[in-house]
Amino acid sequence: xxxxxWIRDNPDAFDxxxxxxxxxxxxxxxxxxxxxxxxxxxxxxxxxxxxxxSLSKQIGQAxxxxxxxxxxxxxxxxxxxxxxxxxxxxxxxxVEKELRDILSAIPNMALDDVPVGDDEADNVEYFxxxxxxxxxAKARPAKPSFTxxxxxxxxxxxxxxxxxxxxxxxxxxxxxxVLKGQIARLERALGQFMLDLHTTEHxxxxxxxxxxxxxxxxxxxxxxxxxEEDLFFTPHGESRLALIPTAxxxxxxxxxxxxxxxxxxxxxFTALTPCFRSEAGSAGRDTRGMLRQHQFDKVELVSIxxxxxxxxxxxxMLACAETVLQRLGLHYRVMTLCTGDMGFGARxxxxxxxxxxxxxxxxEISSVSVCGDFQxxxxxxxxxxSGEKQAPRYVxxxxxxxxxxxxxxxxxxxxxxxEDGSVLIPEALQPYMGGLTSIGGK
RNA sequence: GGAGAGAUGGCAGAGCGGUUGAAUGCACCGCACUCGAAAUGCGGCAUAGGGGCAACUCUAUCGGGGGUUCGAAUCCCUCUCUCUCCGCCA
Numbered sequence: 001x002x003x004x005x006w007i008r009d010n011p012d013a014f015d016x017x018x019x020x021x022x023x024x025x026x027x028x029x030x031x032x033x034x035x036x037x038x039x040x041x042x043x044x045x046x047x048x049x050x051x052x053x054s055l056s057k058q059i060g061q062a063x064x065x066x067x068x069x070x071x072x073x074x075x076x077x078x079x080x081x082x083x084x085x086x087x088x089x090x091x092x093x094x095v096e097k098e099l100r101d102i103l104s105a106i107p108n109m110a111l112d113d114v115p116v117g118d119d120e121a122d123n124v125e126y127f128x129x130x131x132x133x134x135x136x137a138k139a140r141p142a143k144p145s146f147t148x149x150x151x152x153x154x155x156x157x158x159x160x161x162x163x164x165x166x167x168x169x170x171x172x173x174x175x176x177x178v179l180k181g182q183i184a185r186l187e188r189a190l191g192q193f194m195l196d197l198h199t200t201e202h203x204x205x206x207x208x209x210x211x212x213x214x215x216x217x218x219x220x221x222x223x224x225x226x227x228e229e230d231l232f233f234t235p236h237g238e239s240r241l242a243l244i245p246t247a248x249x250x251x252x253x254x255x256x257x258x259x260x261x262x263x264x265x266x267x268x269f270t271a272l273t274p275c276f277r278s279e280a281g282s283a284g285r286d287t288r289g290m291l292r293q294h295q296f297d298k299v300e301l302v303s304i305x306x307x308x309x310x311x312x313x314x315x316x317m318l319a320c321a322e323t324v325l326q327r328l329g330l331h332y333r334v335m336t337l338c339t340g341d342m343g344f345g346a347r348x349x350x351x352x353x354x355x356x357x358x359x360x361x362x363x364e365i366s367s368v369s370v371c372g373d374f375q376x377x378x379x380x381x382x383x384x385x386s387g388e389k390q391a392p393r394y395v396x397x398x399x400x401x402x403x404x405x406x407x408x409x410x411x412x413x414x415x416x417x418x419e420d421g422s423v424l425i426p427e428a429l430q431p432y433m434g435g436l437t438s439i440g441g442k
Numbered sequence: 443g444g445a446g447a448g449a450u451g452g453c454a455g456a457g458c459g460g461u462u463g464a465a466u467g468c469a470c471c472g473c474a475c476u477c478g479a480a481a482u483g484c485g486g487c488a489u490a491g492g493g494g495c496a497a498c499u500c501u502a503u504c505g506g507g508g509g510u511u512c513g514a515a516u517c518c519c520u521c522u523c524u525c526u527c528c529g530c531c532a
Binding site: 042043046047049050052053056057058059063064074075076078079081082214238259384391392 | 452460461489491492493500501502512513521522
């Protein structure tokens with residue numbers, strides 16, 4: 001969420017940043033007009049409150065001196081403030097809400113080095129901080145070659161009987177899947193492998209968060225108020241709880257309304273959780289297979305850092321996600337999302353796109369974002385800088401998938417499929433598969 | 443599900459209608475003392491929003507929201523959370 005004071009001081013920068021975003025029409029001048037109204041109301045209200053406070057103190061003194069006549073006189077004087085103060089308070093509340101409602105629906109501002117563009121066609125391939133196409137190609141697994149026409153994941157022999165969309169539809173409708181046998185085990189192996197990697201090699205703390213959260217948490221990370229239709233809710237007493245769309249929500253909100261010590265930073269959390277998305281508005285897209293589901297497993301990474309460290313942490317987090325694909329021998333590319341394709345809370349986002357030979361295309365398998373203080377402001381998440389007594393500052397937050405487990409399963413199946421319908425198990429996964437080197441072989 | 447108790451500054455913990463934004467202790471930061479440190483003494487130490495070039499000043503905040511009152515940390519309502527006991531339960 002933006003700081004109105006910042007907009008007041010930098011109206012042109014604000015307007016320029018918003019013009020790069022999609023479907024955003026807010027202008028600084030409108031916000032500043034509301035803010036001026038707000039401040040005028042505050043001045044009037046404060047004056048009345050000051051008057052009331054000082055008169056009330058005098059009443060107290062008069063009563064202490066048993067000067068009842070004087071007290072009555074003062075009470076009469078303060079009586080007329082009784083009308084104007086509640087009025088002013090109501091006005092202040094209304095205008096603050098008006099401003100907050102608008103500010104909370106404004107997306108974050110892109111960093112300077114984010115490419116300007118309208119949609120995914122304007123995303124730019126990224127080869128690392130000092131990388132080139134050549135260095136990246138060397139570091140990343142090569143695209144596999146096939147002596148036969150590779151199939152889509154749900155058509156592969158070994159998959160067909162153990163990835164069951166019919167039973168899932170019977171239970172839950174479309175966009176759900178039932179995994180069985182070795183396919184279910186492979187999904188589990190992938191999740192365990194990723195968690196172990198991030199906790200033992202990348203310094204993340206393993207978390208088992210709730211997957212049901214309250215509205216406040218969703219507001220903190222930015223899903224509310226704008227994206228309510230993308231979420232599942234379940235009634236709870238008089239209220240409701242949402243099924244998390246990503247573990248970013250609970251883990252980032254760990255620091256909600258807290259003041260951390262600088263020494264505690266960075267905080268790095270990872271969790272393997274189911275994620276729930278209503279996929280409103282994506283009817284007809286990716287309807288075959290398990291690419292786009294209402295429920296899927298994902299390993300999420302969250303970092304809480306100082307403002308100075310967040311950019312470095314972003315590159316570090318990207319590398320952590322890339323390591324997953326490298327260890328699995330999956331070919332991929334990294335894209336820097338353009339201003340029009342970025343998510344609501346991000347200042348900069350890298351997408352990892354894994355190669356799917358069955359689809360003959362790259363598909364997103366991880367998204368790594370730095371949010372600056374955007375979420376921190378919504379959450380009131382701050383830290384106290386060490387050294388000389390200093391005022392608290394907002395932390396920076398980052399999140400990334402490390403990676404989407406369901407989509408990674410698809411990638412393993414498609415990339416390691418054999419002509420006979422079996423699938424080889426990548427070496428890194430074999431310990432998690434009881435030593436199996438392939439599934440579905442004769 | 444039933445019955446109670448509670449939520450105060452970084453932490454602990456007073457206050458229960460009137461100069462209380464809040465005692466006291468701990469922690470922390472200055473200064474003094476010391477060759478240095480400890481101990482001791484003195485001082486400082488919440489957050490946010492206004493106004494002012496500034497010095498400074500005003501307002502709000504004692505879990506959140508609402509109410510009573512000239513005046514609320516203190517009284518009432520409500521929500522959230524925590525704890526204790528009973529019941530139920532993976």
